[in-house]
Amino acid sequence: MSRFLRVAALCFLPLMLAVAQRPHAAGDTASSGEQTMTHGGRTRSYLVHDFSRGANAPVVIVLHGGGGNAANAVTMTGFDRVARREGLIAIYPNGTSAREGGRFLTWNAGHCCAAAMDARVDDVGFVAAIVDTLVDARRADPSRVYVTGMSNGAMMTHRLGRELSKKIAAIAPVVGAVFGDERPPAAPMPAFIIVGADDRTVPGTGGPLQLRLLLGGARSADRNVAPAIDQATYWAKANGCGQAARGQTRASTVLEWTNCSSGASVVFHTVAGNGHAWPGGQPGRAGADPPAADFDASEAMWSFFKTQRRTTQPFVTR
Numbered sequence: 001m002s003r004f005l006r007v008a009a010l011c012f013l014p015l016m017l018a019v020a021q022r023p024h025a026a027g028d029t030a031s032s033g034e035q036t037m038t039h040g041g042r043t044r045s046y047l048v049h050d051f052s053r054g055a056n057a058p059v060v061i062v063l064h065g066g067g068g069n070a071a072n073a074v075t076m077t078g079f080d081r082v083a084r085r086e087g088l089i090a091i092y093p094n095g096t097s098a099r100e101g102g103r104f105l106t107w108n109a110g111h112c113c114a115a116a117m118d119a120r121v122d123d124v125g126f127v128a129a130i131v132d133t134l135v136d137a138r139r140a141d142p143s144r145v146y147v148t149g150m151s152n153g154a155m156m157t158h159r160l161g162r163e164l165s166k167k168i169a170a171i172a173p174v175v176g177a178v179f180g181d182e183r184p185p186a187a188p189m190p191a192f193i194i195v196g197a198d199d200r201t202v203p204g205t206g207g208p209l210q211l212r213l214l215l216g217g218a219r220s221a222d223r224n225v226a227p228a229i230d231q232a233t234y235w236a237k238a239n240g241c242g243q244a245a246r247g248q249t250r251a252s253t254v255l256e257w258t259n260c261s262s263g264a265s266v267v268f269h270t271v272a273g274n275g276h277a278w279p280g281g282q283p284g285r286a287g288a289d290p291p292a293a294d295f296d297a298s299e300a301m302w303s304f305f306k307t308q309r310r311t312t313q314p315f316v317t318r
Contacts, residue, residue, distance in 0.1 A: 039129055040122040046070060046093035046130055049080055053087040056141040059134060060305065061091045061127060063149025063156050066113040066220065067104045068284055070094045076150070076284045079298045086302065089140060091130060096121050109155035111179045112209065112221040123156060124163050131167045146305045148172040150278050151202065158231065161189040170308040172301035175276050177202050177225035178234055188262035191235040192304040194297050195228045196274035204228040232257070232268035239264040251294035267304060271295045
């Protein structure tokens with residue numbers, strides 16, 4: 001090696017070490033972008049948008065709706081705006097399609113939806129593996145992992161809340177549903193639930209889902225959804241809550257269960273003027289319902305999430 005190259009190497013060595021040792025930051029190739037893993041015999045993918053300011057950051061997993069995908073969820077929810085300001089890691093997983101490489105994806109939420117439901121895809125295990133990957137790398141705080149999602153993604157959020165209570169601190173389903181036959185959850189789960197007063201795709205009074213056209217004619221669900229309020233009463237019962245307090249904000253009617261023996265509260269917002277859309281976000285597709293502008297779902301759920309940490313309290317119900 002020439003004297004010039006030796007000197008250059010010595011000059012650049014401290015810089016290279018500094019780069020290698022610095023904490024990951026938003027925009028780093030290793031921290032942000034698409035990640036893949038093999039799970040359940042499938043190649044699964046998810047977007048990582050890392051705005052953290054060091055190790056053990058809070059994580060919010062955002063699940064797209066039926067017929068959507070991860071990139072669509074980024075645009076529709078606008079959650080990166082919150083994640084950037086708060087120093088979060090935002091994770092946007094992709095569901096699955098009937099054909100490899102398809103972009104109209106669904107989640108297996110049990111009774112919904114389409115190809116993922118029919119193939120009994122292990123989406124619970126997939127999300128659990130994402131969480132484990134982040135925790136094992138010491139990027140995620142294991143006590144501050146939260147899940148939200150829209151529509152089919154909201155139904156999947158409910159399922160994850162029931163089955164992954166040892167990994168999730170709180171959930172926030174948006175314009176989703178339960179089906180009325182859910183088993184009791186493994187443990188209490190704080191829940192922040194948002195529905196649209198004008199939602200006709202997931203009817204507030206219960207009944208058949210109106211998702212068939214979005215899913216290319218595939219069977220959307222194998223059971224009717226329960227009335228929207230059943231999402232809240234399910235978690236209120238599971239969390240050992242008493243009577244709800246009713247309130248009114250400028251943009252929504254709200255029911256709150258805070259007197260809960262488990263300590264896990266439940267909040268249920270019915271957003272005025274909102275159909276099947278992410279309030280405060282962007283329409284998920286051309287011709288979709290316009291989101292209500294007076295209620296910011298991403299901001300509201302983060303205000304709830306940041307007060308919640310996963311604990312190991314015993315499971316107590318009334």
